[in-house]
Amino acid sequence: MELDDRKLKILQAIIRTYLETGEPVGSRTISKYSDLNLSSATIRNEMSDLEEMGYILQPHTSAGRIPSDKGYRLYVDTMLEAKEGEVNSLREELQEKAEKIDDVLQQVAKFLATNTNYATMVSGPRYQTKRVKFIQITSVDEEHLLAVIVLDNNAVKNQMIRIEEPIPDEVMVKLNFILNTTLNGLDVLEMNLAVIQRIKEQMGEHTQVIDSVLEVIGKTLVDQDDLEVYTSGATNILRYPELSDKSKAADLLNAFEEKKVIHQWLGLPEKGKDNDTHDIQVYIGDETQVDSMKDCSMVTATYQIQEGVYGRIGIVGPKRMDYDKVVGTLNSLMGQLDDIFKEKK
Amino acid sequence: MELDDRKLKILQAIIRTYLETGEPVGSRTISKYSDLNLSSATIRNEMSDLEEMGYILQPHTSAGRIPSDKGYRLYVDTMLEAKEGEVNSLREELQEKAEKIDDVLQQVAKFLATNTNYATMVSGPRYQTKRVKFIQITSVDEEHLLAVIVLDNNAVKNQMIRIEEPIPDEVMVKLNFILNTTLNGLDVLEMNLAVIQRIKEQMGEHTQVIDSVLEVIGKTLVDQDDLEVYTSGATNILRYPELSDKSKAADLLNAFEEKKVIHQWLGLPEKGKDNDTHDIQVYIGDETQVDSMKDCSMVTATYQIQEGVYGRIGIVGPKRMDYDKVVGTLNSLMGQLDDIFKEKK
DNA sequence: GTTAGCACTCATTTCACTAGAGTGCTAATT
């Protein structure tokens, strides 16, 4: 059987109505509230066909129809067009508070959550390169050194180091010099035993401090992977009866508390994507590959902070989420984000 | 009417039974499952008295009794004794990961949530003194300076400063010297115009950089107030039918997403408290002063990281929360925390 | 090809009814 134009229109109407009401849609409703001018009987016939083709389902014999995953998929694939607008308000808000990327991302999560009424998560940027750009060790007081490490993405990490006895100034100067000349531009993998040995040889004494410092550096670089996640509006899940069933909702909400889980959900951005497309993906039901989301849909997008530095945004809602609006909002937002990050750079 | 020993025992029995079951408790239940050896009729009479005195309520005419806020209050006040134990497992876990106070607090929240099955929140430490201990400005590359500020509680803040043109090394040295000698030991209030003027005079040129630097310092010191909050187990709220009513639960859960709200809930620790008592407080229903918590109870405690640096822990659950266990766990935990922070120091 | 009409299905609502838990009161018992 072929999916002709009329069937497509009916399917659209069914899905749109269902998105609004969340109730199974009957033939009469479509007959009345669409501009197709067909009787309910005709609609019924077509619906019957659509069901046979797998685009819609009947929850039970004498109920209306609801879209199947396949139906949603078709809807998303064919009927989506990016829309601009509505996001401008965010822009100004963002720029005021946009001092730290952390804040921006948290704001983005919140903005999306309040605007879409779905649950939102944003994964912090993953820096694909993590090389040391600058190291400075300073003595703060008799017992503490402060190690400040700037990475080549301008992220700054710092860590206190406790020492047994004060280190003379001239040793500090020497230490800093050696560290910077030796480690500059290296990533964690390149800091092997040979490099460490070379540093120790140059320092002569005070090798104990070197050990501490290197340990801190190592931790700092690896720690980078311990990515942040920003979420907002998790409780929006409770808005949708089909998800707010106790055990399901608890599962989902729990997962929202676990950064690891969210990272797993969001996955990694695909590299090598075109810069302009924000790689917006829609996962419906089982497509999410996450069991507790089998009654949900998730829309994800990839944002880019600078060349090679990506993060992801995810919006989770019921299957009947307003894909059109979500994708539109995301698309528009991504444009704004690009601008903001460009300016910051 | 007087609350004699028998009435007290019956009240205890009612509350304990209600804590277990969450259902109204009838006279027969108490008669059977308490060692008072009284018939249900006698219990009924006593219950009637207890109700008159305001310690228990009847949800409707022919239902059993449930404790009133006043009843809970009495229970909490009279029947509570600190218990040790059960918390030892946390200790080891904590010490492994206890590199940063952030992590410790997040762990604490999680530990409490999983162990009590209630929602938990921990407010980050409030440093009552925020004086500059050490400042260092370094040039990272042609366009960026890095300001690192160490406060007298050893918290480290850093901020990139964008500059138009490179600053010569000797100027940097001078700048650092001036900043450290002038600002050391000052708090944000003491950095008034006179101080700023003095710095500028000493620097002579490059006053523009000074402005940026001071702005950063100001922000950093004030920013301190923007306290962190760690939460865990918010979804435990859904476990308790009396709270999991849609709109109530949504209210509560939403609040858990807002750091500000949580701070308000937790309030500030009372200063000048004895070090040993952890100032454990129990708020029942309206006592929380928070509307969305009127069906909840909250137990709070104050922890101390070092002299003058306090934070708070709160546990939110249904009114029929197991006060005994919660307070016991908290008490024990606080002891452990004290030890850990002492060691770190 | 489209539509009207009708019998049929099934979830949901409504209502009356019952069982059971619990109370309050009174009178009997200790």
Added chain:
DNA sequence: AATTAGCACTCTAGTGAAATGAGTGCTAAC
């Protein structure tokens, strides 16, 4: 005087039958 047994009464939760109504599928007419 305190305790208990007994009983009438109240109220909720649960059950099942009947009514409701949205919706379908099929057939025959247009």
